Amino acid sequence: MERLRQDDPPYIGPYTTLARLDADSTEHTVPERRYLARSADGERTVLVCVPRVGADPSRWAIEAEGARRLSVARFLTVAEVGGTAGFPWYAAPYTPMLPLSAVLAAYGGPLPENLVRGLGAALAEGLAAAHAQGVTHAGLSPAAVLVTPGGPLLTCFGAVRAAAPDGMPRSGLPGLDPGCLAAEQASGGRPGPLGDVFALGAVLAYASTGHTVPEQSELPPGLRRLVAACLSRAPADRPTAQELLRELAAPAAGTGPTEVSPLPDRTVLDHTAPLPLPGRVVAALADQSGQLLGMELPATQEPFTPAQKVH
Template identity: 75%
Template sequence: MSPAAVLVTAGGPLLTCVGAVRAAAPDGVRRSGLPGLDPGCLAVEQASGGRPEPLGDVFALGAVLAYASTGHTVPEQSELPPGLRRLIGSCLSSDPSARPRSAQELLRELVSPAAGRDLGGEAYPPAGTALDHAAVPLPGRVVAALAAQSAALLAAELPSAQQPFASPQKVH
């Protein structure tokens, strides 16, 4: 999972690709540097050739959440919104045992009333979701990437009766 695997729709974000790490290389083979794998979303144990495990998926989900809130998959702790620092930081831990135990546990923490509070107890506005239709401010870097992808899609040539297949266009 990486930011590139998230499809932003009118109904909210959808994950489109899970399991790329497993498909990219057999167990025991280093996965870092392989095409299609975002190094910032790859857990240390998987990058070094370890078997893909659910806690690696939690790491990747943490990297996607970090990207959505900062524009970076490997942000500095200070870049993260205060109410999400502890949660995203735990997902991105190099120690798998320090990560939330499952995506379900992570989801429970995200939707709990305490999710919008930092360790000092000061309240922050809760993160909006597709379920409550609240406005979600995205970092400029994320907005720029979405705009570039939208522009490339709009500029793509559609097949016509005379030319059934257009030349492939690379989307950045």
């Protein structure tokens, strides 16, 4: 969570912005501008998102509406879509949340293998459910993964489709993490389920090493074959999300069915959580929640002007 900047809107729709979710260092690979905000009566705190600077707001708005209509486990629940043709937005109820980059920062480096496997299994479950409904996420990257006390959520739905229409090259476009963009999507191909699997492989690599394109030797031995398969250049050589889920949920090589490697700093309450988190990550989530809930709304709101819009 970061302080607002001068170019950030003071409010979006009915919500007063309080803070930015993403750090400046990750801004280039986040496909939308994300804010923590509160309703004018102070009763509701939300995550509210708008297109990034330079994006086509009409394509972004189409994907936001698509996200609102989704009802898939592990996908962020979009409660509202609003705004104008030039300034669309969507909002979701707030729960303590950290982008994956902030999780690694709080932990102090790459995550342990059993935590990466649990994270990957949860995300693969969401993708498999979406693919079974004929839906492609088309936007998975480390920035799209928000870790909450209830487990990870998939956000940034449709970022690849919103960045450029099919047939137009997408390599090098702001907001798209190049390490997460499958070759067929980078060249302008229509996003498909196996492109999501490629992106999930890059997310697993990032969680394990701190970057999306690591050397094979940097990956934990138990994940090398699986991540390499996900990152195959040919879509047909990648596993499906359902196959990936089965492999990630299975015990890692060299462990028994009940043997789990310990997580440093695990809190005593985490054993019942869907994705048990290290204590330092739990503390970062609690700190965000405390800071945010302690923020007060301005006494008055100035009229909104075009100069305050996020273009």
